[in-house]
Amino acid sequence: MVYPPVCLSCGALTGRHGGVCAACWSGVRFIERPYCEVLGLPFSYDPGPGMLSAQAIADPPVFARLRAAAIFDGAARAMVHGLKYRDRGDLAPVMAGWMERAGQDCLAGCDAILPVPLHRTRFALRKFNQAAELARHLSGRTGTPYLPAALVRTKRTQRQVGLTARARQDNVRAAFAIAAGHEAEVFGKRLVLIDDVYTTGATVSAATRALKKAGATEVSVLTFAMALAETI
Structure with missing residues (x-):
């Protein structure tokens, strides 16, 4: 009676805690196959197994693969904003559950997961x-080792929101490094990098370069949402 179950997106009453109402659920665009095996971009038709998107062929990413649970709009956008800007820590376990399902091929056999870090001032x-909260809950759900301190942001960058793709790349160039004393956690390991939203890939690409420079054998990226051109 004091804390009735409400929709994680719109706040409408629901039948249980940790759920999404029928109206919001119907608007969630989960990313399901068929999609690009590298960038995880959903295809509008099934081109056959193992097909890559034109973007992945023309500009191959530095990471091995990207997976995201949903398109960044509707309820998914509301949940991201709730966790990131309104201290809705109760959203993280639910979001991590969606990410676990979407990222099964990334998580299977990986050595550890780690979040995209914030600069200490931010x-x-x-x-x-928020990325660390998602990674922490994913670690708990899967039993995968969690590396919260291995990767650090060494440069205080401006917010990526509103920047062009080129400006985003310039903003985060050389912004990440391996924390002193944590080199062995990265060297020779297959890692999954966690963030809340994939937009242009500038941030996770910069973080991946730092990890691979430190000797990581493979880096995959797993996010809760993916912003397509229509939703940016």
């Missing part, structure tokens, strides 16, 4: 890192 202002 962390001090925000008090928590």
